[in-house]
Amino acid sequence: MSTISPLNMVLDLTRCKPRLLVVDDEPDNLALLYRTFRRDYQVIKAESGRQALEVLQDGGEVAVIISDQRMPEMTGTEFLSKTVPDFPDTVRIILTGFTDVEDLVQAINNGQVYRYITKPWEPDTLRNLVQQAAQTYEVLKQSHHALYVAERQAQLMDRVAQLATMDLSLDDTLQFIADGWGQTLLASLCAIEVLGDNDVTSTAVFGDLQGQSLGDNPLVQRAMETRTMQALPDVAAAGQPDGPLDSLYEATATQAHLVIPVMYRDRLLAVVSLHWQQSYKTLEDVGQIITIVSAQLAQALMAIRS
Numbered sequence: 010m011s012t013i014s015p016l017n018m019v020l021d022l023t024r025c026k027p028r029l030l031v032v033d034d035e036p037d038n039l040a041l042l043y044r045t046f047r048r049d050y051q052v053i054k055a056e057s058g059r060q061a062l063e064v065l066q067d068g069g070e071v072a073v074i075i076s077d078q079r080m081p082e083m084t085g086t087e088f089l090s091k092t093v094p095d096f097p098d099t100v101r102i103i104l105t106g107f108t109d110v111e112d113l114v115q116a117i118n119n120g121q122v123y124r125y126i127t128k129p130w131e132p133d134t135l136r137n138l139v140q141q142a143a144q145t146y147e148v149l150k151q152s153h154h155a156l157y158v159a160e161r162q163a164q165l166m167d168r169v170a171q172l173a174t175m176d177l178s179l180d181d182t183l184q185f186i187a188d189g190w191g192q193t194l195l196a197s198l199c200a201i202e203v204l205g206d207n208d209v210t211s212t213a214v215f216g217d218l219q220g221q222s223l224g225d226n227p228l229v230q231r232a233m234e235t236r237t238m239q240a241l242p243d244v245a246a247a248g249q250p251d252g253p254l255d256s257l258y259e260a261t262a263t264q265a266h267l268v269i270p271v272m273y274r275d276r277l278l279a280v281v282s283l284h285w286q287q288s289y290k291t292l293e294d295v296g297q298i299i300t301i302v303s304a305q306l307a308q309a310l311m312a313i314r315s
Contacts, residue, residue, distance in 0.1 A: 013289060013290045013291060014242075014289045014290065014291050014292055014293070014294050014295060015194055015195050015196070015265075015285055015289060015292070015295055016154075016157065016158050016161055016194070016294045016295055016298075026049060026050050026051045027050050027051070027071075027072035027073065027143045027146070027147075028050065028051045028053065028068075028070075028071040028072050028073075029046055029050035029051065029052050029053070029071060029072065029073050029074075029075070029139065029143075030052075030053045030054075030055065030061060030064065030065070030071045030073070030074045030075070031043065031046070031052060031053070031054055031055070031074075031075045031076075032054075032055045032056075032057070032058060032060075032061045032074065032075065032076040032077060032080070032085070032088065033056070033076070033077040033080070033104070034056055034057055034077065034080045034081060035077070036056070038077065038104075039054050039056065042054075042075060045132055045135065045136065046136075046139065049140075050072075050073075050139075050143075053068065053071065057080055057081065057082060057083065058076070058080060058082065058083035058084075058085070058087065058088030058091075059082060059083060061074075061076070061088060062088070062091060062092070065092060065095070065096065070095075070096045070098070070099060071096075071099055072099065072100065072142070072143050072146040072147070073099065073100045073101075073102065073139055073142045073143055073146060074089065074092065074099055074100070074101045074102065075102045075104060075135075075139070076088055076089055076101070076102070076103060076104065077103075077104050077105075078103050078104065078105040078106075078125075079105070079106070085103050085104070085105070086103065086121065086122065089101045089103070089121050089122060090121050093121055098146060098149045098150055098153065099146065100123045100142035100143070100145050100146045101121060101122050101123050102122070102123055102124050102125065102126065102138060102139065102142060103122050103124075103125040103126070104125070104126055104127075104128055104130065105125055105126075105127055105128065106127065106128035106129075123142055123145070124138055124142070126138060158294055158298065161193055161194065161298065162298040162301065162302065164189075164193045165189070165190055165193055165194075165298060165299070165302045166301075166302050166305060168185070168186060168189035168190065168193070169186065169302060169305045169306050169309055170305075171185075172185070172186075172309050173309075179203065179210075179211050179310075179313055179314075180211055180213065182309070182310075182313060183201045183203065183211055183212070183213030184213040184215075186201060186213070186306060187199045187200065187201050187213040187214060187215040188215045190215070190281070190283075190299075191215030191216060191283070192215070194283060194295060194299075195285070196215070196216070196283045196284055196285055197216055197261070197262070197263070197284050197285055197286045198214070198215065198216035198217070198218065198261055198263070198282070198283070198284035199214070199215040199216065199281070199282070199283050199284075200212065200213070200214045200215075200216075200218060200223055200281075200282045200284075201213045201214075201279055201280070201281050201282075202223055202224075202279055202280050202282075203278065203279045203310065204233075204277055204278065204279055204280070216261070216284070217261070218257075218260075218261065219260035219261055220260070221256060221257040221260050221261065222257075223257070223280070223282050225256070225257065226255055226257045226266075226282075227255065228241055228266055228268050229268050229280060229282055231268075232268040232269070232270050232280055233270065233277065233280060236270050236272060236277055237270065238267070238268065238269050238270070238296050238299075238300060239267070239268045240266070240267050240268075240291075240292040240293070240296055241265065241266045241267075241292075242265050242288060242289045242290060242291055242292045243264070243265065243288035243289065243290075244258050244263060244264050244265065244266065244288065245264065245288065246288065261284055261286075262286045263284040263285070263286065264285060264286055264287050264288040265284070265285040265287065265288050265289050265292060266282070266283070266284055266285075267282075267283045267292045267295055267296060267299070268280055268281070268282050268283075269281045269283075269296065269299045269300060269303050270303075271303045271306055271307050271310070272303075272304075272307060273307040273308070273310070273311050278307055278310050278311070279306075279307075279310065281299065281303065281306075283295070283299070
């Protein structure tokens with residue numbers, strides 16, 4: 010599934026409509042649920058718990074699930090419990106026409122069910138409940154995304170901090186950083202070039218440059234000239250105003266590219282070039298944390314040179 014950025018491994022929250030899965034073995038109820046929510050949600054229908062699990066397996070996470078409790082083969086609570094391991098953030102609602110209080114209480118206590126509502130339901134009550142559930146889902150995703158980004162930033166910073174306890178050459182230092190940063194950011198390629206007065210003095214690569222030179226790439230050149238971060242989240246969509254597809258992108262199958270200059274005061278020490286073999290909507294969050302840790306890398310490089 011396409012994601013917003015390399016640091017966002019969750020469902021795209023910018024969709025116009027949240028995804029809602031409705032599960033009921035009664036066609037009339039299923040049709041009614043679809044009509045109730047189709048304007049405000051992307052509604053997906055399933056006639057059984059087994060079919061709903063197949064839908065989730067093929068289509069991925071949904072924001073909210075509404076499931077009938079009494080269904081053949083598998084009850085609603087049994088179905089919902091099976092969705093928890095793969096989709097812990099999905100918010101689950103049970104519809105019941107029976108007094109299965111014990112099962113429902115246990116499911117709610119186990120975090121498998123957000124709320125339950127009895128049949129026949131009042132449409133406005135159910136709409137309000139689903140709206141609250143969708144908002145809860147979005148808050149969970151945003152919170153988890155922020156935590157995920159913070160963890161990645163800490164890992165990048167820890168990689169540089171480890172240099173203080175190691176006695177490495179400049180080449181080994183760069184390779185240590187390129188390997189760690191490339192892996193943490195799920196990049197297909199992470200190249201770091203240290204710059205001298207007139208030329209590149211040292212290069213480290215996580216991945217394979219396929220014999221290409223970073224210095225010939227327009228985005229790298231722009232980052233060095235402006236001394237600012239340059240991002241190309243979608244190579245194909247951006248087009249190639251300077252001519253045919255850049256040879257670096259073609260050779261390395263790059264679909265997204267981010268270049269960060271490593272500065273010490275007003276001095277350009279190095280450039281970090283990160284590549285991914287899929288396009289994204291943004292690289293802004295990656296750029297923000299890399300900009301922070303690049304200052305830490307600059308200090309480490311100055312310490313090695315001194």
